[in-house]
Amino acid sequence: MSLHLSQFLGQILARPQEVGAILPSSSYLGREMTDGLGVGTGPVIELGPGPGAITQAILGRGVPASDIHAVEMNPTFCDILARRCPGVRIYPASATDLVALNLPRVSTIVSSLPLRSIPADVVLAIMVAAHDRLLPGGRILQFTYGMRQPVASQTLDELGLACIAGPKVWRNLPPARVFSFQRGV
Numbered sequence: 001m002s003l004h005l006s007q008f009l010g011q012i013l014a015r016p017q018e019v020g021a022i023l024p025s026s027s028y029l030g031r032e033m034t035d036g037l038g039v040g041t042g043p044v045i046e047l048g049p050g051p052g053a054i055t056q057a058i059l060g061r062g063v064p065a066s067d068i069h070a071v072e073m074n075p076t077f078c079d080i081l082a083r084r085c086p087g088v089r090i091y092p093a094s095a096t097d098l099v100a101l102n103l104p105r106v107s108t109i110v111s112s113l114p115l116r117s118i119p120a121d122v123v124l125a126i127m128v129a130a131h132d133r134l135l136p137g138g139r140i141l142q143f144t145y146g147m148r149q150p151v152a153s154q155t156l157d158e159l160g161l162a163c164i165a166g167p168k169v170w171r172n173l174p175p176a177r178v179f180s181f182q183r184g185v
């Protein structure tokens with residue numbers, strides 16, 4: 001078992017609600033979560049990078065490490081991420097602090113946050129903060145293991161975010177679906 005995997009499993013046991021997964025995301029889910037990203041995308045915000053499975057997929061699309069702003073509240077994962085993905089800008093903070101972090105406004109936010117296990121008022125605070133950092137026409141890419149998209153429809157309506165469902169990624173444990181929450185122009 002790789003060191004990353006054993007540390008991931010250790011954090012699941014220590015903080016099950018916060019991690020909200022049984023395994024790191026697969027490369028197949030990583031590809032779906034980074035659809036459309038490339039060398040010219042500009043800065044990208046990543047929420048809940050954990051030990052870096054999706055971060056590596058973002059890098060694999062050609063986004064420079066210094067253009068990735070990764071917000072992760074678990075200090076163990078921040079340490080692993082710094083070693084595994086050098087040059088990525090890591091913010092050891094909660095996604096609720098996004099506005100205070102003064103990150104650039106971006107065309108894409110990539111989120112692995114376990115929204116279904118986060119209280120509704122916190123999800124609302126995260127979505128409002130994420131929306132604030134989105135450029136007009138920008139999108140939030142969010143995966144979920146659930147049947148439905150994980151944000152209250154009322155929240156999406158109030159923020160003017162349209163929801164587009166991607167294909168189910170079966171080659172992930174558990175299988176997951178990526179939703180794109182798109183801001184109007």
Ligand SMILES: C[S@@+](CC[C@H](N)C(=O)[O-])C[C@H]1O[C@@H](n2cnc3c(N)ncnc32)[C@H](O)[C@@H]1O
Pocket residue numbers: 018019020021023024025047048049050051052053054055071072073074077093094095096112113114
């Ligand atoms: C499902 S894991 C995803 C890890 C990795 N991105 C992957 O796909 O394998 C969720 C991650 O979100 C982090 N997290 C949970 N709540 C958070 C919050 N409010 N702010 C920042 N990170 C958070 C957890 O510490 C964990 O690393």
